[in-house]
Amino acid sequence: MAVTKAATERKPAEADAPNVTIALDPIRPGVERARLVEYGIPVWALIGDMGRGEGEMDDVEIARVASDYMIPEEAARAAVAYYREHRHAIDAFLDSNYVVGG
Amino acid sequence: MIARFYLDENVKEFLVAALIAIGFDTVSTSQMGRKGASDFMQLLFAAQTGRVVITHDSKDFQQLHGAWLAWSAAWGAAIAAQHPGILIIEQGSGQRGGLPVTQMVANLQAFAALPGPSSNLIFAWNAIVGLREVPPLVR
Numbered sequence: 001m002a003v004t005k006a007a008t009e010r011k012p013a014e015a016d017a018p019n020v021t022i023a024l025d026p027i028r029p030g031v032e033r034a035r036l037v038e039y040g041i042p043v044w045a046l047i048g049d050m051g052r053g054e055g056e057m058d059d060v061e062i063a064r065v066a067s068d069y070m071i072p073e074e075a076a077r078a079a080v081a082y083y084r085e086h087r088h089a090i091d092a093f094l095d096s097n098y099v100v101g102g
Numbered sequence: 103m104i105a106r107f108y109l110d111e112n113v114k115e116f117l118v119a120a121l122i123a124i125g126f127d128t129v130s131t132s133q134m135g136r137k138g139a140s141d142f143m144q145l146l147f148a149a150q151t152g153r154v155v156i157t158h159d160s161k162d163f164q165q166l167h168g169a170w171l172a173w174s175a176a177w178g179a180a181i182a183a184q185h186p187g188i189l190i191i192e193q194g195s196g197q198r199g200g201l202p203v204t205q206m207v208a209n210l211q212a213f214a215a216l217p218g219p220s221s222n223l224i225f226a227w228n229a230i231v232g233l234r235e236v237p238p239l240v241r
Contacts, residue, residue: 027140040137045112051199070115099160099226101237
């Protein structure tokens with residue numbers, strides 16, 4: 001998994017998710033492109049699958065997304081925690097990630 | 103249309119088994135040990151193995167597709183350098199979430215049922231417009 005060991009690498013909610021690391025992607029810069037190191041999945045993809053409305057990121061939704069992506073729930077929770085810290089950047093990426101010209 | 107798929111790392115891994123179960127030859131970046139590879143290397147791998155790329159990453163793959171067409175044409179390699187196709191499944195904008203696996207499977211069945219080849223073409227699907235071919239970003 002080609003992710004950076006930059007200073008921004010972190011283990012979100014380490015007490016709850018000791019096996020999950022989120023780090024910037026050296027190929028795709030920006031916090032909005034950070035990914036789960038152990039699973040190689042970008043945070044934005046998980047968040048985009050959950051929906052970002054109030055109350056949408058509940059336990060049921062986190063469990064569903066974790067199941068669909070075949071990752072532990074703690075990894076999906078870590079992604080949500082990271083999203084809450086970088087909400088503006090990730091929202092902006094998701095809102096602009098639509099097909100142009102189609 | 104081709105029905106061999108290569109799922110990008112941003113797409114649900116569970117979709118692999120769901121597509122195989124209905125007869126589609128499908129692999130993922132995870133299965134191929136290619137997680138974290140650049141998008142251009144992912145597209146090259148898909149082209150070399152004859153698979154349509156399935157992705158949620160419209161930004162990068164639309165640009166990549168345009169570059170593929172422009173550069174292969176400029177170098178006189180337009181016939182030889184064909185990728186099997188790219189399908190972007192939009193996750194939804196605003197507060198909406200993505201699609202359930204069943205809906206994604208249905209979309210891919212619809213894609214596979216399209217008449218004609220998908221080579222060197224890019225397609226997209228969203229809940230509002232449905233499935234359509236997208237003009238390349240070349241200007």
